């Protein structure tokens with residue numbers, strides 16, 4: 001008997017009809033003789049609606065109370081789905097993250113899974129129950145409910161698959177696989193049959209929300225067989241694996257991210273240790289910094305520009321202003337109307353013409369690049385937010401329509 005983890009996203013459990021359909025997929029897997037762990041997200045826009053409710057009460061609510069609130073959506077999904085399985089006379093049990101033994105760090109709204117205590121789930125599986133686990137949530141050492149960051153149910157699923165050595169972890173969603181870019185922006189994007197963990201990790205980290213980036217990180221670390229499939233149609237999806245057979249001359253895909261903002265510290269002294277002080281301060285407050293640019297100004301000053309998630313702008317500026325005396329900068333400038341577009345592919349390592357081709361696509365479309373950032377298998381550009389979708393179409397067209 002093998003164990004399969006099946007995760008269903010928000011749109012897949014949006015209403016009673018969709019929950020019935022999800023239950024039929026679970027039933028089929030269970031009746032084929034498998035042990036099944038199901039991970040569910042909150043229904044439809046529930047998480048956004050909960051955030052809106054909090055905004056009405058207190059826009060500066062603590063992250064602890066936010067997590068307490070937004071973790072409730074997943075609990076609704078698992079209980080409703082369990083009720084549908086009960087109606088079908090299937091043995092099942094729903095478990096909140098803490099009941100399922102999901103232990104996390106204490107970083108509210110961005111917690112990491114530390115370990116999963118397997119006892120409870122194992123005993124339920126031993127009694128031949130289908131186990132439904134609330135995704136996106138866990139419990140920290142002090143007993144507080146935490147959440148894993150938006151889209152984090154994918155990570156719950158992969159962590160469970162790794163803990164229980166599942167044969168397969170299936171991520172069911174509203175697209176039938178990973179595409180060369182978001183099919184909502186480029187309708188003729190191509191479905192990718194196989195993609196490496198490394199490429200998928202870069203795409204997910206650069207905004208391809210089809211998989212939560214940490215789910216891919218965990219899948220790579222624990223060699224989890226990961227598959228992205230449609231919850232609507234029964235057809236092959238995308239397999240995420242260590243090595244693929246697909247040729248590596250083209251890029252794997254294009255991703256966009258409009259959740260970022262730019263912060264510039266203007267007029268810093270050009271002394272050693274300034275960058276260290278700035279980024280140490282931010283990292284101690286768990287603020288993730290992405291693209292960094294340092295430029296030399298006049299009269300021995302320098303500017304440091306970097307990007308953070310939009311949700312972290314206010315806190316970053318407050319922190320930096322508090323330390324203005326020590327850091328000795330002139331002023332801070334922020335811009336929330338920026339976006340990032342990235343190309344990702346193993347082929348970038350061996351083909352220096354790839355980046356030039358991306359810049360050419362942007363030049364042809366008359367789009368200005370504000371900052372550039374690269375990794376071994378990725379090139380990212382920062383642009384005006386209003387140009388992002390057009391840039392994705394131009395770049396995707398250059399790499400996939402002209403080949």
Ligand code: ADP
Pocket residue numbers: 008009010011012041151172173174175177178179180181182183184207208209210211253
């Ligand atoms: P779920 O609710 O199932 O977790 P998400 O909305 O988080 O689903 O992710 C699925 C969505 O990701 C798709 O509807 C699609 O618009 C978007 N997406 C972005 N980039 C890609 C990509 N490269 N391939 C497929 N889908 C993508």
Ligand code: ASP
Pocket residue numbers: 009010041042047048073135136149150151152153154
């Ligand atoms: N419900 C959470 C969110 O909307 C987690 C998830 O969907 O994976 O971000």
Ligand code: MG
Pocket residue numbers: 009151154209210211212
């Ligand atoms: Mg998702």
